[in-house]
Amino acid sequence: MNRVKRMQPVLRLAGLEADKAGRALAMMQQRVQAEENKLSQLYAYQQEYRNQMQVSGQAGMTVDRLRLFDGFHQQLDRAINHQRELIEHMQKDQERVREHWRKLDIRHKSLEKMLERLQRDADVQTARNEQRNHDEFARRRSSDSGWS
Template identity: 30%
Template structure:
């Protein structure tokens, strides 16, 4: 009776888990890229608005317009700071998810290595059994031929 192994089940489960970890990692990488793009947009908008304020100040502007420019730039600075915090959180999650994915990949590779070793051991056993059967068949043929030769001699 052939012994069944739990390794195929473990490998399938590990593949599923590793694939899910990879998808989650990919989602976080995209979220990080999107957050980086949004940060760049906010920084560009802030720089553009500061330049407008400087140009308007050079030609003279009212105190209320100056106050409105400063308040809007301050709001942009807060949005930039919040986006930086958001990016830091995403990077932290990315590091954790990357570690999780690598761990799942190592587990899957370990199971696949064990399965390959098991297959190799089974092949060695099968080769030995085949050799044993061939040796027994050769011995039987030799003995039959010898008996035949003894019977045919006077």
């Protein structure tokens, strides 16, 4: 029983570490999702801008205006590429955080199982001791009653 009590704080700390890593993973997933939403908005804006350029081009536009459209379109392309790189970097970080959480979760579950086994062993030992004490008490009682 003493080993069980000594291991409980270790189990509790392992659980806290796994929970903390799980929260970090959830936060990372939310951040990646937010950045992916930004990328979707950039794509939508780029498509909207292309449509505007096409409508303006059909109505006729100056070379300066066409250069302006093209320059801004290139800026959008760079922003999209930057956003993709950012998401890729964040996804790699997310995978590292996920792996860290997995290791801590496995450790916590292993400690739980070990503690359960220790508790079962302690229960069996307690039951044996109680049976031995009961048998000893019964033996003494029968031998004491024989002298009366």
